[in-house]
Amino acid sequence: MTNVAIAPTRAAADDLKDTTGLNHRSGMVHYAAEMLSGEGSNAGDRETATRLYALAAAQKAGKATATSRAKLEAMPEAQLVAEIKTLLTEMGATGVPTGDALSEADRKAASGLLGTDAPIETVDLLVALARQQWIDSTPRLDML
Numbered sequence: 148m149t150n151v152a153i154a155p156t157r158a159a160a161d162d163l164k165d166t167t168g169l170n171h172r173s174g175m176v177h178y179a180a181e182m183l184s185g186e187g188s189n190a191g192d193r194e195t196a197t198r199l200y201a202l203a204a205a206q207k208a209g210k211a212t213a214t215s216r217a218k219l220e221a222m223p224e225a226q227l228v229a230e231i232k233t234l235l236t237e238m239g240a241t242g243v244p245t246g247d248a249l250s251e252a253d254r255k256a257a258s259g260l261l262g263t264d265a266p267i268e269t270v271d272l273l274v275a276l277a278r279q280q281w282i283d284s285t286p287r288l289d290m291l
Contacts, residue, residue: 197227200216227269227270228247231272235256238279240256242256
């Protein structure tokens, strides 16, 4: 049985194959984000889709990385900031202020979690935090 709701997205995922014909992990993660952010029975989890786009962008592997980054750059700033604040809290930062803008406290918390100065651009910060959270979760080394 074919899931008609994701058929167009599957074609888009085929576009993300690298020159060897193999999908990078970033392509798989991007494909998952597309299913969640699109229309149809799999849609509706915007926050998870945003995080998956950030993880795909963090992979730095081919067209899926660039496509995922472009998706993040097209999102409203408030959506990216909300996901950054969620990541900061999930990663153990305390006193993360509420609001639609990044504060100095947010950047300081991010710098502490990343072990380096937090990126200035919102998309870069989201990607860095998503990658760090993934690394902190002790994934298999071949998944990095």
